[in-house]
Amino acid sequence: MTIPQTRLILALLAMLQIVATMQLFIEPLILANGAGAEDSATSVAYLIYQHGFFQNDLNGAAALGVIMLVVLAGFSAVYVRLTAKQD
């Protein structure tokens, strides 16, 4: 009873969650001091930060940012396709 009525909200939150959690940055930065034990905490957003501000490679950081943009746009496109079919 509860789940069918909230189906659209569930789908919306799933997409928002994916896009938001993929931009993981502050957790590795503070909790794991960046890379963490044996690189177990390095995230893509943290790698962008490291390239840009520690390895002095702003262009590489920009390239990585564009790759991330494309991946997240892909997730959003899948979501838009799914919800358009339901209505």
Next chain:
Amino acid sequence: MAITTVPQIPRKAGRPPSPYSARPQRTSLGRKLRDNLTGHAFLIGAVLCFVVFSWYPMVRGIVMSFQRTRRGETTWVGWDNYSRIIADPSFWTAWQNTFYFTVLALALGYVVPFFVAILLNEFRHAKGYLRILVYLPVMLPPASALFLFKFYAYDPSEAGLFNAILKALHLPTSQWMQSPEMTMPAMVVASTWMNMGGAVLIYLASLQNIPGELYEAAELDAPGSGVGSST
């Protein structure tokens, strides 16, 4: 019974549409601008902020990813930056870690708020207090919340909160952020705790939109099955 009215199509102010043409007449862009001058004036500030702090940096970032700057000299290098970034071994580690975090955060951050919302929906007393309690971590600055976890909850010695709980339950303690296996789950727990409030509120709002009759009907169809909870 309410009187049903035919919905009126809102008309733009200005010239009345000709009764002979079925299609509404197109107003020119200049006329539209003049008609809503105050509205557009209010818009300028927000649009300017978006342009300067959001859209321009995005375009500049895409352009920069194809360039190389050495000692103030900028040259066009095509896909060189991309191939260099992808060749970096930490590139794949970072993507693996990010996907791992996303899957864990979805499994935990998607299910837990839903059940918390259902639970909050069932309570009759102290509603406001419980809602504030769930939403409070969202209001806490993320950096301070994470430092709280780092120095208090995930302390690898036996003084840490989670280790103290594990020890009281006679379970083996963990090194948390010092051990490569526990790093991700620990980060997911902290992140879920921090971000759950918003999702709980959205779920709660949608739960309260469900008409009560549906729960009554469910209770009649399958008495005592729990399908008709939330009454």
